[in-house]
Amino acid sequence: MPLICLVRHGQASSGRRTTTSCPAPAATVGRDLARRGLRDPHLVAGALNRQRDTAGPLAAGCGALLSLPDEGVVALNRVVVNASVTTLVVGGSGTTLLTFNGHAHFVGDRRRMVTYR
Structure with missing residues (x-):
């Protein structure tokens, strides 16, 4: 069965809402x-280095799949989590929905990279 992996972008530098890249978290996710070992991966990315408005749509899409009310x-x-x-x-x-907000790739020393939307 086909899998779709949706990756939440990383945080902007110093928490600012800019279009700067986030190389360390992105490399960790990569x-x-x-x-x-995904078979025949097809990658799609936004035009900006850091797509700013993805947390809400991810939650909304997952909520729709789970038939959650707005509060959910x-x-x-x-x-x-950024880069989840x-x-x-x-x-x-x-x-x-198979998994939501997976961030097990941030273990050990990489735990310090965990930031929230």
């Missing part, structure tokens, strides 16, 4: 996705 979507949005991975599986019965 290594984690490579380690997974807001609760999901509050816990989104959300995984969807697509099958005969439609699209299913």
